Amino acid sequence: MTDDKPDILVVDDEKTIRDGCNRVLSTRGYTVTGAENGQVALDILQKQPVDVILLDLKMPVMDGETLLEILKERYADIPVIIITGHGTVDTAVNCMKKGAYDFITKPFQIDPFLLTIARAAEKRRLEQQAKRFQEENSRNLYDLSLEKSRLRTIINCLANGIMVTNRNLEVVLHNPALMRLLELGPDTAFPASVKAFLQDEDLIGTLKKIQSGESAPDATVAREIQAGRRFLRAISAPALGPEDGVVGTVTVLEDITPFKQLDAMKTDFVHMVAHELRSPLVSIRQQQSVMLEGLAGPLDPKQKDFIARGMKKIDGLLDLINDLLDIAKIESAHNVQTRVPTDLQKIIEETVALMEPRAGEQGVTIRFTARNLAPISADPKHMDEVMTNLISNAINYSPDGGEVTITAEGQGEYVEIKVQDRGIGIAPEELPKIFDKFYRVKNPRTRQVMGTGLGLAIVKGVIEAHHGSIDVESVPEGGTTFRILLPALAS
Known part of the structure; x- marks a missing residue:
């Protein structure tokens, strides 16, 4: 450059x-x-x-x-x-x-x-x-305090806070942005222990690990911390000497408070709307259920049909509300509450047994095979939700007389799950979008399939929260295959 x-x-x-x-x-x-x-x-x-x-x-x-x-x-x-x-x-x-x-x-x-x-x-x-200057002066970071006038014009231009420590975890270089982000006054001693700047024990522990050489020389460690009213992202890396020895640490702090506030506002809004909608909808459904069962008086077949249709629409709205809440939890990183050793084979077998009557009504056959499955560390409730979404989708988009195949197999350090149907498939231009929220495949043959467009977004969020991956392959008129990889528990 x-x-x-x-x-x-x-x-x-x-x-x-x-x-x-x-x-x-x-x-x-x-x-x-x-x-x-x-x-x-x-x-x-x-x-x-x-x-x-x-x-x-x-x-x-x-x-x-x-x-x-x-x-x-x-x-x-x-x-x-x-x-x-x-x-x-x-x-x-x-x-x-x-x-x-x-x-x-x-x-x-x-x-x-x-x-x-x-x-x-x-x-x-x-x-x-700044990098070139650091390489020239990394032999002794204390010398940086004597040469700070040469760096001041550079680091003062940065909106992010800069904090450099020596081998003793003393701050030997910082910029005004750091003092502003940490809400520290100009009377702070210099050089000073890092604890005079930060009270976050986790971050201080990270700096100690970097100093000890436990991290790779080119590794960076990112961590979110709170300093007063601010939320900061701290990215730390080792400062290397002339022979690649660790002589200190360099930490960049970025203010992410607006993004945290935006996330909180979005989550609060979703929860508020969901509560305000769900309560009256549940009440309306209960009243319609009472009428449909004849407890408020006899109904003729046409009236029963109208009420049943109304209840189906209410159930769709309740599903949408529940999906919105799940999405909000995933995006706020609170979706996976408990992780225990989980038997995926048992979860899939129970899901298949639950889905078979519905598949039978559409003339769809479900086949499941498992081999060498190791347990995984997961939230069983959310794994059940993943399999329910994928198998339900496969049934919905399979033609009458079709077949849904589910395979689960151990692959060394991973467990692989495939859910395959032989239905209408997905056009290549639509594949990158199917995990987007509210996106539904545009096909005249799928208009009768009810859904919120959030199921696959939830599936992707849950899988990634469990440090796994999901991808999809599809051939128009030839079917679709979803493939999940999840880390297996070490035996």
Whole structure:
């Protein structure tokens, strides 16, 4: 990177977006490279360095969220700006929590767009300067306190707090942003023990582990802490000496309070709406149930049919409310409450037994086989919910006389579960969207299938909360297969 020629990588499957970014940025001194998906972007990064990445979320082959996780591991120092539509702003905010620098919404407004790019490029330049300076002076971090005037112009420009400690866990370098975030006054002694700056024992313990050399030299440790009224994300890494020995730690603290408040407001709103809706709906359902059973007087067949239809709609609304609550729990990281050794075979067998009468009504056969299954550490209630959602979907989208096949097999350190149907399948362009909230496959043959569009989002959230993964393969008119991998308990 030169001061006047930052290199920008635009990762977006829309050629118009890539070309538009190239036209706008190249005329202002930027060097622009385009990639149509995440895999192409990784290939480019292996061949040439870049300074800023513009990343779309929804792409074929490899989507933006997957690429962001890889970038966080391999290219953590490159600022990533998320390109998002208005419908995926929540996802973009979540990406910022995972390390993205900022996000911009389509369609772009030129001035804010250029300002965001310039800030990210400047951040990259300053961090590279700081890194070079650190490498030159890492032999003795105490010398940094004597040379702080050389760093002050760099670290004072950063909005994030910077804290550098020596081998004795004494803070030898910090910036004004750190004092502001930790709500500390200018009279704090310097250099001073890290405990004079932070009271979070977990973070201090993390710094001690880094000092002891337990972490890999290039590893970073991220942790959320609370300092007064603020919630902070602390990212810590070892400071290495000339012979790769650990001579101290470097911690960057970022204020994530607005995101925490936004999450809390969203959760409170969902719970409030759910409570205000569920109570009257349950009351209405009970009253209709009394009438349907004839306890309020005899009904003719037509009246019974109307009431039964109304109860079915109420049940659909109650399912939607319950799904919304589950989604809120997953997004607030409170969904998995208890983890115990869990027998997946037993859960699947019970789910199949529960689903067989319903499958029989549609002429669908369910087949289940299991082999070498090890127990997993999981919440049995949520594993049951996962299997119920997947098997129910497979039945719903299978033709009369079709077959749903469930296989569960031990795969070394993992347990693999497959749920396969031979139904209408999913079009390739719709596959990246099926785990999105409220998304339902657009097919005239599925209009009669009732659902909230939240089932697969819940499944994905539960599986990922258990440190597993889920993917899908589908052939139009040839069926769909969901594949789950979950870590097995060590025997």
